Amino acid sequence: MGTPEWLSDNRGTAALAAMLAATSSHSLEALAAESRAMTLRRFGRTMTLYAPLYLSNHCSSGCAYCGFASDRKTPRHRLEPDEIRRELAAMKKLGISDILLLTGERTAAADFDYLQRSVAIAAEEMQRVSVEAFPMSVSEYRSLADCGCTGITIYQETYNQERYEALHRWGPKKDFIDRLETPARALEGGIKTVGLGILLGLSDPVEDALNLYRHVRHLGRTWWRAGISVSFPRMRPQTGGYEPPFPVDNQLLARIIVAFRIALPDTELVLSTRESATFRDGMAGLGITRMSVESKTTVGGYSESKEGEACEEKEKGQFEISDDRTAKEFCAALRRQNIEPIFKNWEPTYNGPSSIINPENEISTILHNNY
Numbered sequence: 001m002g003t004p005e006w007l008s009d010n011r012g013t014a015a016l017a018a019m020l021a022a023t024s025s026h027s028l029e030a031l032a033a034e035s036r037a038m039t040l041r042r043f044g045r046t047m048t049l050y051a052p053l054y055l056s057n058h059c060s061s062g063c064a065y066c067g068f069a070s071d072r073k074t075p076r077h078r079l080e081p082d083e084i085r086r087e088l089a090a091m092k093k094l095g096i097s098d099i100l101l102l103t104g105e106r107t108a109a110a111d112f113d114y115l116q117r118s119v120a121i122a123a124e125e126m127q128r129v130s131v132e133a134f135p136m137s138v139s140e141y142r143s144l145a146d147c148g149c150t151g152i153t154i155y156q157e158t159y160n161q162e163r164y165e166a167l168h169r170w171g172p173k174k175d176f177i178d179r180l181e182t183p184a185r186a187l188e189g190g191i192k193t194v195g196l197g198i199l200l201g202l203s204d205p206v207e208d209a210l211n212l213y214r215h216v217r218h219l220g221r222t223w224w225r226a227g228i229s230v231s232f233p234r235m236r237p238q239t240g241g242y243e244p245p246f247p248v249d250n251q252l253l254a255r256i257i258v259a260f261r262i263a264l265p266d267t268e269l270v271l272s273t274r275e276s277a278t279f280r281d282g283m284a285g286l287g288i289t290r291m292s293v294e295s296k297t298t299v300g301g302y303s304e305s306k307e308g309e310a311c312e313e314k315e316k317g318q319f320e321i322s323d324d325r326t327a328k329e330f331c332a333a334l335r336r337q338n339i340e341p342i343f344k345n346w347e348p349t350y351n352g353p354s355s356i357i358n359p360e361n362e363i364s365t366i367l368h369n370n371y
């Protein structure tokens with residue numbers, strides 16, 4: 001299967017490209033002011049908060065930039081149901097009720113059945129459960145949705161196919177087109193929100209940002225009822241010591257964030273604890289509307305750290321975090337900026353049926369009913 005047509009759809013890209021260009025006539029200050037006003041109008045003074053929960057660090061892929069790649073020398077394990085419950089209890093004590101469950105690429109140790117069981121356990125305890133794992137089929141996504149999963153995160157990492165194939169040295173993640181099509185399969189399976197992203201540092205950041213924008217627009221046109229969020233993670237130190245060939249500085253990352261807010265006013269923009277406390281505080285209210293908090297990137301990191309064990313001594317996380325403030329400290333910092341942290345923004349009972357109506361059928365019904 002070839003590259004999809006939407007990757008060369010230039011509608012709306014000229015304005016974004018003009019904001020991102022190295023010689024842009026738009027000053028960062030002017031863009032930031034416009035982005036701040038738009039964020040306030042569309043999202044108010046709020047920040048939704050979530051935390052990642054690493055279920056397993058088993059992985060069959062060989063992504064050059066990742067501490068969980070199958071050639072890294074790190075102890076591998078997965079959380080069993082009672083351990084997951086312990087982690088969830090530790091997270092709930094921090095006030096967290098919106099979580100992102102993570103695994104590596106599909107393996108015998110952490111396969112679809114394992115993930116599905118883990119989602120069901122998490123959905124009993126948490127208000128919102130999303131998954132960042134391996135690409136799945138439509139029917140697998142439908143089963144996950146039926147167990148209480150409302151969102152998936154699946155970053156393309158880079159939209160430059162040549163770079164992508166060089167960086168993904170082996171394993172299922174090497175399939176560039178399959179990954180591109182995964183968010184659409186998830187939405188077809190009834191998942192309500194998809195998180196897209198590029199891993200900044202791997203390839204030309206402006207080219208990747210423009211293709212990420214094309215992807216968001218394509219999904220938004222096809223699945224217009226879906227929630228789409230966008231992340232801009234930057235490479236962080238990790239086991240394996242991969243050095244990013246296209247480092248992105250604070251100025252450019254800030255420009256990308258505010259330009260996306262202006263180009264996609266209603267899209268949730270996410271910033272994780274990969275970024276420093278200072279940068280996160282600066283971007284809160286300026287375009288970012290969702291942030292992770294008190295993240296642990298090791299398997300079992302919440303309950304182990306609570307018991308005072310230095311689990312990082314035994315096992316390396318997927319990458320190093322930068323903002324290590326507690327949830328309490330982070331919320332206090334948001335409130336000092338007059339931004340209200342939101343731990344819970346809906347009741348699971350409002351989730352509705354998991355199957356989204358095929359958008360083409362729905363539009364055709366609307367047309368035939370002459371609304």
Ligand code: SF4
Binds near residue numbers: 068103
């Ligand atoms: S990025 Fe994901 S698929 Fe790639 S090595 Fe890391 S855990 Fe595995």
